[in-house]
Amino acid sequence: MFTNLLSTIRSWFDPGTEISYSRITAYKTCPCKYKLIYLEGRHLPPNPFISLGLSIHRTLEDFHSRKGNSFDALIESYDKSWVNEGFLSPQQTQDFFEKGQRMLENYWESNRDSRSEILYIEKEFSCRLTRNRLRGIIDRVDRTVDGIYEVIDYKTHAELWNQSKVDSDLQLSLYAIACKKVFGFTPGKLSYYFLAHNKKVSTTRSKEQLDNAAKTAEEVALNIQNKNFTPNLNHCPKCDFRRICTYSPRSPKKSLQS
Template sequence: MKTYSYSRIGAYENCPFQFKLRYIDRIKPDTEGIEAFMGSRVHESLEKLYRDKMMAKDPQLDELIDFYDVNWEKKFHDGVLVIRKDYTSDNYKEIGRNCLEGYYRRYYPFEQAKTIALEMRIEVPLPDSEFKFIGFIDRVDQRENGTYEIHDYKTSSTLPYQSEIDQDKQLALYQLGIEPLWNDISDVDLVWHYLKFDKEFRSKRNRITLEMLKEEIVKKIYEIETAESFEPKESALCNWCGYQDLCPSKKHAFKVADLPPDAFIEEDGVRLVNRFIELKNQKKKLEEEESRLKDAIYRYALREGVDVINGSEYRLRIKISKKPEYPSKSRDEERYNELVNLLKSSGIWEEVSVFNSNKLVKLLDTKQIDDTVANSIKTFEEIVEYRRIYPSRLKDDES
């Protein structure tokens, strides 16, 4: 039976190509972002804190920080990437310490509820599905009034709104996972700890929402299972991806990132892009200059009252004409629909068939439309000026 998790589904939604490399091709990245590394060390420290509490050992802040520091040094490796160049790994290490100290001072002596489980693996029963959904809960508590609490620690730098928390799917799925395990579960609180901000969020889910969520997850799993392609999906998350050297959208940037300036500017791909943009900019400048020149030619022809202007070897024939046009669906759909309704109600829609301004103008010019209807149609009329310049060689004209 194939197993899915919230992170696995999230990987597909964030980037199908990353999902393929990680879960189908089973390629393990050599790197991890410093944010994820720091988050793991904070989670491990909080797990120790509550495990000590469960073992009747009073958690001490200095011991907690010592554990965090030693664990950090023990697990730090060369593949930990600091993407934000204005910060160092020490900055992130200090953020983790601050998260732990803030949490400790807020909740000490940690007697708000009784801890039932830590880093608990759960399975969510999915209706009519051959797939298994699993998850790992940071902490499960039970209060004196019997209410269960599902806790999740976040070291994110972004603080959500309550409305986003109330739509969160992860802890709701975890609620579905714990409900079959104990027969006294009747009330569940979902609790998020945003540690950087010393903020706690709480939310509840009703039965209808939970049942709909199961169906939604099954639908998403089948979407993934039947996917025929796994295209890269670029986003801000790409900077933290461990597969940039394999991704067709990021492979080149990864390849040239550490080249010295001289080698970078001479790299084949860089040269091709730079030359393409150079030509594109030149073309844009030429088009802008041509547009200004055409305007000057039209103004000269009108001012001098001529329709041919001679140069050294070429002459330009200028044609300026005006004709009525009517709304098109692409330019003004609302007025187009109004006009079509008028033509249909007047019985002349078939004569212009698929609506065509030229056919309509001809019907009006030849007085084939009733005057009252014609006047109504002309309220949609717009006079458009057409300008054309036709160059030719002087010698060609003489021959």
């Protein structure tokens, strides 16, 4: 009891570090990448894959917020939500637009008769862990006809994750923690909806998994507080920031010119 009271009092005076799944992922990939993005404000220019993902997320948010009930309404949401940035040519724009349209067509056919109640769409959350604050946005929370709370996160990338990867994924664990702390329920189902495949892969979480996820978040926050930004040089060859990062090894050609 005294420990809990002490923790509460400490939280009044020490807001801790704000952490999120994206921040944790960036830091665990490479601490220097975290520093570039979240401390120095470096951002990559838009690209077709990011723009398609944003377009689909905004489309589904708009459609379900308006309680759309037809495919025409879904496509209307898509037209006005389209993010036309980062494309190299009109043909590439058209190709990606049609790719997104096919995703939505399949989504509509599979979900048009769904009886689940949508409780939250693009719902922001902020909650205290032990010493730090977890923030994020959940794409969607449903209550199924069986009364089960289901967290749904949309994925637009081409890769279809297997069950094992979904079962151990950190993002869904953090969302489950947030649901319990912020909304007062424990989700009985955590799902990734892979729109490129029109397939939903669902899982659950044990208390041990949730405890481990919270521990991971706290450990990353502590490293950030301690300004531990030692670069992970193994990630350099595939890092999007390799051209601007001072730690990225120079190419042989560049070394000869220097």
